[in-house]
Amino acid sequence: xxxxxxxxxxxxxxxxxxxxxxxxSAHQDFRQTYESAAADVQKYTIDMTDAxxxxxxxxxxxxxxxxxxxxxxxxxxxVNCNPDVRKxxxxxxxxxxxxxx
Numbered sequence: 001x002x003x004x005x006x007x008x009x010x011x012x013x014x015x016x017x018x019x020x021x022x023x024x025s026a027h028q029d030f031r032q033t034y035e036s037a038a039a040d041v042q043k044y045t046i047d048m049t050d051a052x053x054x055x056x057x058x059x060x061x062x063x064x065x066x067x068x069x070x071x072x073x074x075x076x077x078x079v080n081c082n083p084d085v086r087k088x089x090x091x092x093x094x095x096x097x098x099x100x101x
Contacts, residue, residue, distance in 0.1 A: 005033040013043045019050035022085075024057040034065055044069055049080040054088050066097060077101060 003026055006015040014037045018026070034044065044065065048054075066074050077099040081089065089100055 003029040003033055005037065007037065007041070011038045011040055013045065014038075014041045015045040015047055017047040017050070021053040021055075022048075022051050022058040022061075023053065023055045027057065027061060030061050031064065034068055041069075043075040044077070046076065046078045047080055048078060048082070048085055051082070051085055054085045059088075059092055059094070062094070062098065075099075 002017075002019045004017045004019075006017065007013070008015075014034065016030070016033050018030070022030075034041075046062070046065075062076075062078070066076060069076055078089065078094070079101040081100065086100070089095065089098075094100065
């Protein structure tokens with residue numbers, strides 16, 4: 001499981017790429033990626049291209065990111081989900097809280 005952050009050239013967007021199993025073992029790395037980002041980040045993108053699994057602790061981490069980013073006014077997209085990850089997000093009604101592509 002790896003987590004990496006890629007800020008945009010102007011620093012207003014942050015892409016967080018998750019690879020492997022997105023579970024509790026990623027908690028510290030995931031949190032550190034967005035907490036150490038520039039204060040002027042306005043949009044977050046979670047790239048799940050290489051994520052193979054998502055559990056309830058990962059859902060909690062996404063909610064913590066949402067709170068950090070401004071709650072209801074947060075701009076967060078979850079992109080490139082495989083069918084299993086998308087199914088978990090849909091069952092959890094995360095489409096109500098995040099933009100899922």
